[in-house]
Amino acid sequence: SAVISQKPSRDICQRGTSLTIQCQVDSQVTMMFWYRQQPGQSLTLIATANQGSEATYESGFVIDKFPISRPNLTFSTLTVSNLSPEDSSIYLCSVEPRDGSEKLFFGSGTQLSVL
């Protein structure tokens, strides 16, 4: 299993600013994923974060808006840049442990509200 600490749990930001979300795992993991969940909607995959290489973004998401870092096997950050009210969502980190369990574990999410 994997225990994920995601910070902050919630934040209120002004438009035009940026928010960086941290995802810390208690064990080394292979893959880390970032998701967005807009109000009342399902989860949408933003990108896959690989250690030692650039993140792979899904269609509709770009690095300039959602820069991601993955400096080691237990940590990643997602920055949501140039915030607008449309970015108000829950952002979730997900990890695949290295134990071969073939399942993903999710953080509790970051609730972002943009004024």
Place this chain on the structure above:
Amino acid sequence: DAKTTQPPSMDCAEGRAANLPCNHSTISGNEYVYWYRQIHSQGPQYIIHGLKNNETNEMASLIITEDRKSSTLILPHATLRDTAVYYCIVLSGGYNKLIFGAGTRLAVHP
């Protein structure tokens, strides 16, 4: 795009079995069926997964039809805490990039 079809909502009485269906008619031979659930204000939680055999764990049972075009998640004795959105996802082995569909919103009532 999600490769699965689920009913948008279901109800279940507490203590009864909840049977959640999922259609995945285009599933490939190497694709697994995964189930996750999301309780309000929490991150999704893994429930169970299978390839072609039926599976059971401490949370639920997964019944996959012989042609693998559909499956059913069974919560044998639903409780109020099982109220959640349940997601059925098909996934190729070896890479856990989960693509979520709309899921089924299960309401368990007293």
